Amino acid sequence: MIGAEFIINTISLGSLYALVSLGLVFVYGILKLVNFAYGEYVMVAGYALYVLTAFTPVPWYLTMTLAVGFAALISYVTELVAFRPVRTKSLTAMLVTSFAVSVFLQNAALLLVSPRARAVRLPSWFNRTITVFDATVPLRNILIIVTAAVLLVGLTLLMKYTVLGIAMRAAADKFTTTRLMGVPANLVISAAFIISGTLAGVVSIFWVGRSAAVDPVIGMAPLLIAFIATVIGGMHSLTGAVVGGFVYGLLFNTLSIMLPASVISYRDAIMFVIVIVFLLFRPEGIVRGSYTEERVG
Amino acid sequence: MLKVIDLHASYGAITALRGVSLEVRQGELVALLGVNGAGKSTALKSISGVLRPIQGSIRLLDEEIANKKPEVILRKGISLVPEGREIFTGLTVEENLRLGAYTSYERTRYQNDLEEVFTLFPILKERFRQAGGLLSGGEQQQLAIARALMSHPKLLMLDEPSLGLSPTLVDQIFELIHSLRERGITILLVEQNAERALEIVDRVYLLKTGSLEFSGTPEELKSKLDIATVYFGGASDAEREVSL
Numbered sequence: 001m002i003g004a005e006f007i008i009n010t011i012s013l014g015s016l017y018a019l020v021s022l023g024l025v026f027v028y029g030i031l032k033l034v035n036f037a038y039g040e041y042v043m044v045a046g047y048a049l050y051v052l053t054a055f056t057p058v059p060w061y062l063t064m065t066l067a068v069g070f071a072a073l074i075s076y077v078t079e080l081v082a083f084r085p086v087r088t089k090s091l092t093a094m095l096v097t098s099f100a101v102s103v104f105l106q107n108a109a110l111l112l113v114s115p116r117a118r119a120v121r122l123p124s125w126f127n128r129t130i131t132v133f134d135a136t137v138p139l140r141n142i143l144i145i146v147t148a149a150v151l152l153v154g155l156t157l158l159m160k161y162t163v164l165g166i167a168m169r170a171a172a173d174k175f176t177t178t179r180l181m182g183v184p185a186n187l188v189i190s191a192a193f194i195i196s197g198t199l200a201g202v203v204s205i206f207w208v209g210r211s212a213a214v215d216p217v218i219g220m221a222p223l224l225i226a227f228i229a230t231v232i233g234g235m236h237s238l239t240g241a242v243v244g245g246f247v248y249g250l251l252f253n254t255l256s257i258m259l260p261a262s263v264i265s266y267r268d269a270i271m272f273v274i275v276i277v278f279l280l281f282r283p284e285g286i287v288r289g290s291y292t293e294e295r296v297g
Numbered sequence: 298m299l300k301v302i303d304l305h306a307s308y309g310a311i312t313a314l315r316g317v318s319l320e321v322r323q324g325e326l327v328a329l330l331g332v333n334g335a336g337k338s339t340a341l342k343s344i345s346g347v348l349r350p351i352q353g354s355i356r357l358l359d360e361e362i363a364n365k366k367p368e369v370i371l372r373k374g375i376s377l378v379p380e381g382r383e384i385f386t387g388l389t390v391e392e393n394l395r396l397g398a399y400t401s402y403e404r405t406r407y408q409n410d411l412e413e414v415f416t417l418f419p420i421l422k423e424r425f426r427q428a429g430g431l432l433s434g435g436e437q438q439q440l441a442i443a444r445a446l447m448s449h450p451k452l453l454m455l456d457e458p459s460l461g462l463s464p465t466l467v468d469q470i471f472e473l474i475h476s477l478r479e480r481g482i483t484i485l486l487v488e489q490n491a492e493r494a495l496e497i498v499d500r501v502y503l504l505k506t507g508s509l510e511f512s513g514t515p516e517e518l519k520s521k522l523d524i525a526t527v528y529f530g531g532a533s534d535a536e537r538e539v540s541l
Contacts, residue, residue, distance in 0.1 A: 163395065163396075163399065163402070166388065166392045166395060166396055167396060167399065169385070169387060169388060169392075170385045170388055170392075170396055173385050173386065173387055173388070174383055174385060176347055176367065177379060177383040177385070178385075178396070179347075179366070179367040179368045179371075180345060180347070180367050180368075180371060180376075180377055180379065180383075181368075181371065181396045181397055181399050181400075181444070181448070182368050182371035182372055182399045182400035182448060183368060183396065183399050184366075184368045185366070185368065
């Protein structure tokens with residue numbers, strides 16, 4: 001049972017969770033805000049997929065691109081109209097705002113579409129199973145791995161070699177000083193929200209692709225996973241988020257096959273116990289992040 | 298070049314500046330002295346836009362810049378080297394300098410600027426690809442000043458550049474500030490080390506609990522006031538005890 005299939009599925013799940021976590025930590029890094037509306041960006045992309053596949057003849061690649069773009073747009077708009085006005089206020093104000101945005105978007109979906117789940121029909125090849133290394137896995141799982149690899153490489157290049165990336169890393173470290181370099185505060189924050197929304201959109205394709213349905217509260221699970229994974233991995237670096245995502249995926253899949261059938265329903269509880277115990281010993285997460293690189297001498 | 302008129306600033310309920318006026322002329326090296334808590338850093342923060350003043354006018358080349366954002370004020374030509382250097386520790390020396398050139402970037406000019414920085418600060422060439430956090434205190438101070446110079450500021454403001462450095466490094470930093478002035482850079486310097494600052498500056502402003510106590514040349518300051526006033530902030534023994 002533990003073999004190629006387990007490995008591929010674990011890397012696949014880890015990749016998905018790494019992307020979910022990365023989206024959350026991009027905004028956290030700069031604003032120190034856990035954006036509770038993050039799951040709703042996944043949700044709005046899901047509804048974009050639903051509307052485009054059910055009511056328009058748009059081809060699949062355009063559908064996916066538009067859905068990702070829509071999540072990025074919604075993320076940017078929420079920054080503009082909800083977060084920006086309260087940014088200079090307290091962190092509590094920001095946190096409450098993020099809850100408000102979350103509730104607002106959920107209810108918008110509820111009113112505009114339906115409280116009931118809607119079926120999303122992605123192309124059939126998306127869920128077809130294929131055989132790699134003697135393992136039978138859905139093609140979707142292979143696609144997640146490829147997509148995550150491309151995005152991680154792309155984001156790494158962006159953060160390392162572009163001025164915007166350097167400015168975002170600087171802003172995550174010392175925000176005011178970054179502005180003293182002439183970098184507009186709004187630019188880095190907007191960029192963080194757009195990247196965050198884009199990642200949520202990509203995640204949505206695979207999340208919705210797995211369940212083939214979307215409902216107003218579909219964002220809850222990805223938000224929770226992103227939050228826990230970043231806490232495990234370390235909230236103070238992008239690497240931490242990726243590591244956390246993979247560790248979470250590994251833990252989840254391992255428990256799924258190791259636990260006897262009688263206790264499998266307690267899987268989440270067992271997982272949280274492991275996380276809590278882990279954090280007792282290492283509260284800063286696996287990756288400590290740059291704040292430990294405090295100047296010596 | 299810079300004219301500050303009747304500046305008031307506070308941190309919440311705590312008033313830090315009560316009507317400070319000062320001026321820095323083209324090519325001058327001016328020091329703003331005073332004890333801890335006199336409001337020196339607050340003045341620099343207000344000028345650079347990090348702190349919004351309650352009242353008063355700040356003019357750069359006759360343009361009002363009070364209440365503007367820090368990124369806008371940097372573009373207008375004021376660059377601040379903040380207290381504690383504020384190096385981006387996770388970024389390399391190269392990346393720190395690249396961000397310093399954020400508003401002025403143009404490939405050939407940037408390369409030339411880097412060469413100039415390397416002549417002024419040879420150590421930064423050696424450390425070019427290292428993380429800023431791995432630099433020593435003195436190196437970080439050099440990087441902070443180099444980073445601020447990358448934007449080609451009209452006015453360079455230095456907040457306590459000698460703080461926490463060993464005596465030899467303090468000498469180096471003051472020599473450097475002096476040489477920057479010789480190159481024609483206009484500088485507003487905030488210092489605790491009054492004695493050393495007085496050796497190199499053209500004019501001095503002395504702050505005391507948020508108000509201007511004195512302004513003039515270093516010679517005037519030395520002749521008019523007991524130097525202890527500069528250090529301890531009080532002319533009488535009673536006051537001295539309080540501030541200590």
